Amino acid sequence: MTRAERLAILGPExxxxxxxxxxxxxEPPEELxxxxxxxxxxPARELPAPQPATDSEPGTR
Structure with a gap:
């Protein structure tokens, strides 16, 4: 959505x-x-280890 579209929807006020x-x-702290x-x-720098499938997962019956 462009600025113009947002302005048209929300209005200038x-x-x-x-x-x-x-x-x-x-202002937020610099650490944050x-x-x-x-x-x-x-975002993908550290991926969690894959979890093993369990019988309780949907579609594994």
Whole structure:
């Protein structure tokens, strides 16, 4: 969805109210920003070990 589409759906007053609320939020700690940056830019860096199938899983009867 483009900015123009969001603006058309929400209206300029709603967008302005959202921006005003966002401006009130405190800045996140740098540690959190760095952790989120790693997740967003490299989400598959560490994959969990595969779990063995069990009889209780759907479709394994």
């Amino acid at each position: 709603t967008v302005a109210a959202i921006k005003a609320r966002v401006a009130l939020a405190p 920003v760095e952790e989120l940056r790693r997740i967003i830019f490299s």
